[in-house]
Every structure is written in C-alpha cells, then in structure tokens.
Amino acid sequence: MKNTATIALKELKSYLASPMAYIVTGIFMILTGFFFSISSSTYYETSIKGFLEPGNLLLLLLVSVLTMRLLAEERKMGTLELLITAPVRDSEVILGKFLGSLGILTIMLILTLYYPLLLIGYGDPDIGPIFTGYLGIFLLGSASLAVGIFASSLTSNQIVAAVVSGGILFALWFIGYTATFLPEAAGEFIGYLSLSYYYPDFMRGVIDTRGIIYYLSITALFLFLAVRSLENSRWS
Amino acid sequence: MIRVENLTKYYGKRLAVDDISFNVEKGEIVGFLGPNAAGKTTTMRIITGYLAPTQGNVWVADHDIINHSLEARRQIGYLPEAIPLYTDMTVRSYLDFAGRLRGMDSARIIARTDEVIEICHLEEYVDVIIGKLSKGFRQRVGVAQAIIHEPAVLILDEPTIGIDPIQVAMTRQLIRELGKDHTILLSTHILPEVSVICQRVIIIHEGRIVAEDRIDNLSSMMSGSQRFRLQISGPVKKITERLQKVKGIINVSYEESNYIIECAAGQDPRRQIMDEMVRGGWTLLSMEQIGMSLEDIFLKLTAEEEADE
Ligand SMILES: Nc1ncnc2c1ncn2[C@@H]1O[C@H](COP(=O)(O)OP(=O)(O)OP(=O)(O)O)[C@@H](O)[C@H]1O
Ligand SMILES: [Mg+2]
Numbered sequence: 001m002k003n004t005a006t007i008a009l010k011e012l013k014s015y016l017a018s019p020m021a022y023i024v025t026g027i028f029m030i031l032t033g034f035f036f037s038i039s040s041s042t043y044y045e046t047s048i049k050g051f052l053e054p055g056n057l058l059l060l061l062l063v064s065v066l067t068m069r070l071l072a073e074e075r076k077m078g079t080l081e082l083l084i085t086a087p088v089r090d091s092e093v094i095l096g097k098f099l100g101s102l103g104i105l106t107i108m109l110i111l112t113l114y115y116p117l118l119l120i121g122y123g124d125p126d127i128g129p130i131f132t133g134y135l136g137i138f139l140l141g142s143a144s145l146a147v148g149i150f151a152s153s154l155t156s157n158q159i160v161a162a163v164v165s166g167g168i169l170f171a172l173w174f175i176g177y178t179a180t181f182l183p184e185a186a187g188e189f190i191g192y193l194s195l196s197y198y199y200p201d202f203m204r205g206v207i208d209t210r211g212i213i214y215y216l217s218i219t220a221l222f223l224f225l226a227v228r229s230l231e232n233s234r235w236s
Numbered sequence: 237m238i239r240v241e242n243l244t245k246y247y248g249k250r251l252a253v254d255d256i257s258f259n260v261e262k263g264e265i266v267g268f269l270g271p272n273a274a275g276k277t278t279t280m281r282i283i284t285g286y287l288a289p290t291q292g293n294v295w296v297a298d299h300d301i302i303n304h305s306l307e308a309r310r311q312i313g314y315l316p317e318a319i320p321l322y323t324d325m326t327v328r329s330y331l332d333f334a335g336r337l338r339g340m341d342s343a344r345i346i347a348r349t350d351e352v353i354e355i356c357h358l359e360e361y362v363d364v365i366i367g368k369l370s371k372g373f374r375q376r377v378g379v380a381q382a383i384i385h386e387p388a389v390l391i392l393d394e395p396t397i398g399i400d401p402i403q404v405a406m407t408r409q410l411i412r413e414l415g416k417d418h419t420i421l422l423s424t425h426i427l428p429e430v431s432v433i434c435q436r437v438i439i440i441h442e443g444r445i446v447a448e449d450r451i452d453n454l455s456s457m458m459s460g461s462q463r464f465r466l467q468i469s470g471p472v473k474k475i476t477e478r479l480q481k482v483k484g485i486i487n488v489s490y491e492e493s494n495y496i497i498e499c500a501a502g503q504d505p506r507r508q509i510m511d512e513m514v515r516g517g518w519t520l521l522s523m524e525q526i527g528m529s530l531e532d533i534f535l536k537l538t539a540e541e542e543a544d545e
Contacts, residue, residue: 006336017324082320082381085284086337087310234288236247 003088007096011070012103020069024062025108031058036115046125051115052133052203056196059137060144060169066104067148068162070097071230075156090230094223097149098142105141109134129205136202139215140195144169146222153229169195172218237262237389237419238283243292245278245443252278254443255292262388265415267430268423270440276423277317279440280393283421284314297388310338313387313418317394319378323367327358327377330366331384338385345384352380355410372399375407383414390414392422396429408433463526466495466509470518478516482508496526 015021032051036042039050074080083093119125144165151165152158176194179187191197195218198211238260245253253275260266270276281287283294285305294301299308322330328349335345353362356376361369366377375395382390395411396404411433414420424430430437431451439447468475472490479488479495484503489496499505506523513520 002339003337006333010333013329014322014324077320077323078316078318079320079322081281081286081314081316081318082334083337085286085309085312085314085316086334087306087339088337089306234286236287 003092004096004099007083007088007093008099008103011097011100015066015100015104021066021104024066025104025111028055028058028062028108029111032112032115042119046119046123048115048119048125048130048133049203051112052137055112055137056140056199057170057173059141060173060195061166063105063141063144063148064151064162064165064169067101067145067152067165068158069152070101070149071152071226072155072158072161075233076158084230084234091227094149094153094226094230098145098223101145101149102142105138105145109138109141126205129203132202132205132207135207136199136211139202139212139219140199143195143215143218143222146219146226147172150222150226150229153226153233237264237297238421239295240279240283241292241294243279243282243294244290245275245282245287246290252443253282253289256440256443256445257292258438258445258448260389260419260421262419263415264436265411265420265422265434267434267437268421268440269425269427269430269437270423271425273442274425274440275443276425276440277393280314280391280421280423281316284312284391285309286316311388313382313385313390315378315382315390315392315395317397319374320381321366321374321377324365326363326365327353327369327380328362330377331380334381335384338387340385348384348386352384355383355413356380357406372403375399375403379407379410383418388419390418390420390422392420394423394425396424396426462503463496463498464506464523465526466497466523467493467521468495468513468518469521470516474516475513475518478512479509482512484508 032055035054036048036050039053041047041049071080074083084090116125116130119130147168148161148165151168152161154164155161172193172195174194174196176191176196179191179194181187182190192214195215198208198214201208201211240259241257243253243256244251256275256279268276268279278287282289283296283301285301285308288302294308296308297311299311301308322333325333331349331352332345335348340348349362353359356379358373358376358380361373361377366374369377375398379392379395382392392411396407399407408429411420411422415433422433434451436450437448438445475495476488476490479485479497482505484499484505485497486500487498497505497509509523510520
C-alpha cells in the first residue's frame, strides 16, 4: 500500500511538472467548453449534456495521450530496471501508475465543474443527472486509463502505446453500434460489452449498478492484464 | 551471500548464460569479468530479479530470487548498465523516491541522503535536475541510488564505463570503501580494474565460467610457463639471438628496453642466461620473474575455450 502511494505520488508530481498534462487539460477544457456553450441542451434543458456527450470520445483520445508514457518511457529510459528490481510488487507498480493518472483525471474533471456551477448560477438545473453524469464520465475515464496503462506496458514506444490504447478504446466504444446489424441475441451481448452501452443512462440521471460494475470490471481486467504483461517481460 | 546455481538463460533460442554456478561470500568484492556479450549483464539482471532465469536459481542472503523475490530484492542495491535515472527529477527527489521504493521512512531518507551525497561527492548538485548533469555525475547519482538503503549486497554493472580517468579512479576508490561493509559483485571488461578493486575474479566467456579464483592465485596458477624481465646493456639484436639459443626459453621479446623471456614449465634458465651474458661481454643489469597479467590470462583462457570446441 505504501509502495503504491509512493509510485502514485511520483507519477502525479511528474505529470504536474511536465507540459503534457497541462496541454491535455487545456484542450479538454477548450473543446468541452466550446461544445457546452453551443449546445441547445445547455439553454433549454439547463443540463450538462453539452459537455458530457462530446466529452466522452474526447476523453478516450486524451486519456491515451496521458497514459502512453507511464510504462513505455520507463522501459525506454531503463528506469524500469530500478522500479521492478526494488522490493515492490508488480501489482503495486501498476496500481500506483493507475492512481497517479486517476489523480490527473480527477483534477481535469474538477475543473469542468465550472459548467454545472454556471447552470446553477443562472438557472435551476436538475442536480440528479449532473451527479450521475459525472459518475459516468469518471468511471469511463478510469476504465480508459486502465486500457492505456495496459497498452503502455506492451512497448517501449510511446506513440505505439497511444495508438494501441486509442485503438482498443474506440473499438470498445463503437462495437456497441454494430449491435443493430447483428442477430438479436448476439447484438445484445456485444452491446453489453461496449463502453458506450451504459453511458447514456448515466447522462439521463439513472444509476444502473450494472453499469458501475461494468466499468469497474473493465478497469480491473485491464489493470490485471497490465500486471501480467509486466511480469511477462521478465521472461523475454 | 550470493549463491548462483546452474543458471541458464535463453533469449528465445539464443543462449546467453549457460549453466553457471558461483558464490560470493559475505564481505567479498568479486569481479565479474568478460568480453562484450559474455553474459554479465544477463546474469546480474537475473540476480536482481529483473529477468527470470530459464533454469537454475539464485539465493541472495538465503532468499531465493524466484519464490522469495521481494525478500531477496530487499537485500540488494543495484546499479544497472544503463543508469536508471528520471531526468526530470532533481537529485534529491530522485534519491527520495529510490529510498521510498526500498521501504525507508522519511526521517531515515533525509539522514541517508545527506550521507550518500557526501560519499558520492554530489554536494553541489543536490537540487539540480538530473537531465542537466554530465555523464560522470549521473554515474554518481546511480551509485548513490544503489547504496541509499544500506543494502547488504551491491550489484554494479560496469560502474566505471564512459567516465573520465579521474572519475574512474574516484569510483574505484569509492567501491573499495563500500567493500568494507557491503558484499559486492561488479562486472567489467577492463582487466586492471579487477586487480585494483577485487579480491576474487570470475571470468565468463560466451555464457560460461572459464576461470574463478583469487586474483593472486590466478596469475600464478595460470603461469604454466614462467616469464622473466631482463635489463641488459648491449646490442639488442645480438643479445636477442643469444637468448633464443638458451635451453628452455620459448620466446624472447624486446619491449621498452626490457627483454621479456618466456620459458617452458619447470625450466629455470637463469643461471645459463648469466653465463651467456658474461661470455658475450654484456652486463646483466636486472632480472626479475613476472606473473602473467590478467590480460594474458584472459586471452589464454578464451583461446583454450575455443580450442576445446
Ligand atoms: N533483451 C535481450 N534479448 C535478446 N538477446 C539479448 C538480450 N539481452 C542480451 N542479449 C544477448 O545475450 C548475450 C549476452 O548479453 P549480455 O548483455 O548479458 O552481455 P554482457 O556480458 O553484459 O556484454 P557487455 O560487456 O557488452 O555489456 C548477447 O549475445 C546479447 O546479444
Ligand atoms: Mg553488459
């Protein structure tokens, strides 16, 4: 636990010390701010759908950029040799990396609280969907971080890591849309597995425990795969 | 302190380490000597738990690196071949991170940081970003990182590579100092380095151990033939010719105004040499027996290896 915290804190610090996190946050704020301000739902429904709806794909993209260096850079610079020969479990390394990047995601999402605060200031928005919407985007973000960390554990090339991560995330997102072309049972099953399946519920203000469990499972699955991939590199 | 048993490592189909076994006792400084691609780094990576062996096992302070990896790793300070530095951190924050990874608490880290900074002569660079340091200073930060938690065992992979001669001498001095309260295994392909720092040497070539002994034993053990260095005043060509005729002398060479003669094992031509010099009217200024240099040993061993195959 202490080791996990050490690594998480180090990651958080190095995010805050490098321009990447600021650039990513800046792009996220500018684009979501733009969509939020032009969306009719902002004015007619006083909801944050204008932020949440285009925010999801943007998030998948930006998370891939945020996570690409987490292990690939360690491998390339040779610092992985310090990290995994220290008396630290591989799972603690991965979990630390995850929590560190989750910290940045949290900061990013806290900055966007500006949008609902505006709504509260100028109108009378329904707090329920705002709350569940944030829960949804946070869960989606954390699942994406896990995918990104897994991708970063596969290679010493950051660009490759980002592309692999983006590829997996977009595949998992859009696979849900193929459901309508498939036979009903298969379509439904595929739909359930898609990152996009539960997201609209959260925006509508519904808390679906299956949705929460789904996102948490994806997170756990990819963190587990990342641990295995780190272990495997010892057997090369 | 370090026990390596029947260690074998394949990278895919490529055999890098071939069934090697050796021990390093507590308090020893052992040199791990071999040419490029001999398997030094591979062996060290297995000892430190960075790589898993294909076969065999390693015990560090009686913890085996496969089943009790964490306990084994706790005993080790490791300077990898490529120094593992976070170039965006300051020296102090890097050492802090390295200490925490090894489970040290804040108070101890602060105290030890001051100590290792002094040991490694980094006083002026504590708050400098590592990316701005020169190679030699990065090297010192690498050493500082390896010793901050006062490990029982130090594994140093080519600790003097790529730094200037003054810093090489400093690093060697430092390693000898560290040897007083650490068990050290250090790899190198620089022969004199081993004789300067180590008490014992393990020579590895193409993944196999070709020799292992105390430095002093090794040179006498290896000299199946004896060698002498002579200083003689007189015409070089004639003297050389005359020396070559002496019974038991296999080879005569003239280097830096010394004659180096090599004789067959069990022969002592010294008396005859003196007689010959008197006969020729030349003056024998000095004559001393010399052991084989590590370089000779090394070349001889690896040549023998190849001849066996
Ligand atoms: N990650 C790897 N994948 C495949 N082969 C490797 C890998 N690392 C090392 N090898 C091979 O294993 C052999 C031993 O390499 P190793 O790095 O252990 O040698 P070394 O004694 O440390 O050499 P050097 O003095 O050059 O550092 C070499 O032939 C090398 O090409
Ligand atoms: Mg090497």
